[in-house]
Amino acid sequence: MHRTLLVERSATLRHVLSKLLEMEGFVVTAVASSQEALAALDIRGERFDGVVLEWPLRTDPMTDDLLTYLDSAKQRPLAVVVLSEMADPAQMSWSSRRPRTALVLWQDYMDVARSLRKLIEARFELGSWLDEERRENAVSDIxxxxxxxxxxxxxxxxxxxxxxxxxxxxxxxxxxxxxxxxxxxxxxxxxxxxxxxxxxxxxxxxxxxxxxxxxxxxxxxxxxxxxxxxxxxxxxxxxxxxxxxxxxxxxxxxxxxxxxxxxxxxxxxxxxQRLQGILCSVGDGVYGVDNKGAITFMNSAAQRVLGFDTPEQYLGISPRDLFHGSAADGSAIPEGDCLLTAAYARGEHLSGWQTSFWTRSGRAIPVECTVHPLYIGGEREGSVVAFRDVSERKLLEEELRWQANHDALTKLLNRCYLEKALEDRVQRLGQGDTRSALLYIDLDQFKYINDTAGHSAGDRLLIDVGQVLQGRVRATDTLARLGGDEFAIILGDVAEEEAAQVAEEFRRLIASETFVYADKRYNISASIGVALIDESSDSPGEVLANADLACHVAKEKGRNCVHVYEPESDKKRAMDLELGWSSRLHEALEEDRFDLAFHPIVAIKHVIAPTVPGGQWEIPEEQVNHYEVLLRLRGADGQVVMPEAFLPTAERFNLMPAIDRWVLRRAVEELAIQQAAGRSINFSINLSAHTIADPGLANEIVRLLANHGVDPSALCFEITETSAITNLAAARGLIDQLRALGCRFALDDFGSGFCSFGQLKNLAVDFIKIDGLFTKGVVSDPIDRAVVLSIVEIAKASGIRTVAEFVENAEVLRYLSESGVDFVQGNFISEPRNDPHQVAVCA
The missing domain is CATH 3.40.50.2300 (Response regulator)
Known part of the structure; x- marks a missing residue:
């Protein structure tokens, strides 16, 4: 392994570069200043094979001493990679003059390890270099x-x-x-x-x-x-x-x-020749034009991308005539509208301009260009253009945009898109648009099939129903999956009677289908609520709530039926329902009728794969020590009520802070019991958006931990991406206070929002919990795989560990193990249990 000295002032960039080099097999000594670098190279007497350093933005004596020392005869055999935001003449001169030296731009920092290895492994004899120097300074070679x-x-x-x-x-x-x-x-x-x-x-x-x-x-x-x-x-x-x-x-x-x-x-x-070599080794395409706009040179990367074989094919010819005179659709760009041609003619600087270049084979490629005017001896001699093929980036952007508006499982539009479409419909009502309607569709047998045949069967059912609905909707309609087993359709240009009739057709269509899975046949049906979108609709949220309520009424009528929202009677029914749940939750808090369940979160390195095909995955019992704390409600009849049934009501009636505190208090008490028994375990506890916003929460947690003598590091708090964005200042304050105490934080449902990666800069979290929608699809869906791999890569670069939820089968677990995920959680690992130290693992 090659020993490498890394010189970088920024702690974050030091960490990223160190991890990158270590992943490529380098042994890294990282320092923050030129003074430390000189000490490492000279005083300690350590032997390094290479040095990676950032070119200083400002000169200072110590940096000058370091560069001079690296250029000395003693250190010239040392491989050096210089990192810089952009290449200026001083950097180019120093890098090209010194043997075994490469200049890498920060935008290509992933090439650092490869460049350093190439320089280190190149043959270089100090004696031969000294002889060459002596010959160069003598006359014997004349x-x-x-x-x-x-x-x-x-x-x-x-x-x-x-x-x-x-x-x-x-x-x-x-x-x-x-x-x-x-x-x-x-x-x-x-x-x-x-x-x-x-x-x-x-x-x-x-x-x-x-x-x-x-x-x-x-x-x-x-x-x-x-x-x-x-x-x-x-x-x-x-x-x-x-x-x-x-x-x-x-x-x-x-x-x-x-x-x-x-x-x-x-x-x-x-x-x-050295500068030409550097120019040819640059990954971006580079070409030059004279003051008349004719090409004067082109590096090998530009020739390769554009398909040129010899200089005769482009020298002295206008680049507009050769490759950027047409738009991506093939339509000609008038010369007066061509921004690149104008930049050549006026000697203007142009940065980050996105356009299309055409290869000699007639293929359009998206590129990002930067134009610099070229001055020699104070006179403008043309322009230098650097460009890069951004096809892959465009593809990824398109995939991310698609992912932001689509459901990962069914590939239908998602709730986010539907809400935007609803908002657009409501706004257009005041502009003379015709009335429309919203259908809220809830599958009646989904929970039964999901529980008895497994989550894979439930997923298959949702996909099949989505395809059935997609085959019936018109071009003017909008179909989306809202989540769980719920779908919605916006019907355009329909009256009330027509909306009810269309909803009835959808109900019959679903009821006519037979779902077959693992040689078993299931009859399916759906309850459908209808809400009109007309002049009385105040907001898209109100329309969605009305349709949801109408769907509940349809279920109360016996399921497999349609109900059109009736403002007076349905509002009263909803209020009674909500007040009933609110009363039950107040009673549950007073009578202590909540229970905790514990779901294991296991380091993937401790999961032992089977040695024979079809064998069982195993986890040593002593490695199961981290659990997510889940909430259950005991009904009056003793039946267990799952949180999705009552948490929406708790949120609407602002009961979540009280419920979160109940969970927190009981979890800390359980931790104290487990620690007293000699067991070292950790709990992850979910916090709602309302609870995060409470300014007294941090002090309350501190007192609770002190009263029970529980180590703060045993607690990890999970906050969803949505709640963190909604209460960003409060979330940051809470995280800073409790992390200073020793608690840890996880960002839950990561990836569900389009701005996910940006939140990592704003929130100092220890874990990322990848949204289960992506986890479930990694085996079969290339987009889900790309998202999971991107999350893992970004997390590792940021020093954050990843947790994959909803691990429901061996194929998903195997893929996650190969992709670099740190922890896994799901029913294949273990179902939630009532007692944290009696958990059976691996289904």
């Missing part, structure tokens, strides 16, 4: 051709030049000199002017005109000073005119000056 018809002159100058480190070959005539120059790799040619048959200026001219020898540095040497000789030599391409009568020291000084020019030219060429 090859010279001396042309003179006199053997004694040739011999004396060859000895003089050789003694001073030059590699010298000689020729006796213009023809011999030209032939030798074409066959060898010479840097300098010194040519006698007066020679038999032809003069030296003729050889200079021929060497300049020949592509093989055109870059040689040429000098004329003569025995007499004549203005015509000097003028002819300079006109023919010589850069020096020397005289045989001058002192040897002056002659050598002239040759040394020519050598330094050659070394400088070589250095510039090497710098150009």
């Amino acid at each position: 090859r010279m051709l001396f042309v003179d018809d006199s053997p004694t002159v040739r011999g004396s100058y060859r000895k003089l030049l050789s003694r001073h480190g030059y590699q010298v070959d000689t020729a006796a005539s213009v023809e011999e000199g030209f032939e030798l120059a074409c066959s060898g790799d010479y840097d300098i040619a010194i040519i006698d002017y007066f020679m038999p048959g032809s003069t030296g200026d003729e050889l200079c001219r021929r060497l300049r005109e020949n592509p093989v020898t055109a870059e040689m540095s040429l000098a004329i040497i003569t025995g007499s000073y004549l203005d015509r000789v000097i003028m002819d030599a300079l006109a023919a391409g010589a850069v020096e005119c020397m005289f045989k009568s001058e002192a040897a020291a002056l002659f050598l000084a002239r040759v040394d000056a020519m050598s330094r020019t050659i070394h400088h030219r070589r250095s510039i060429e090497k710098q150009r």
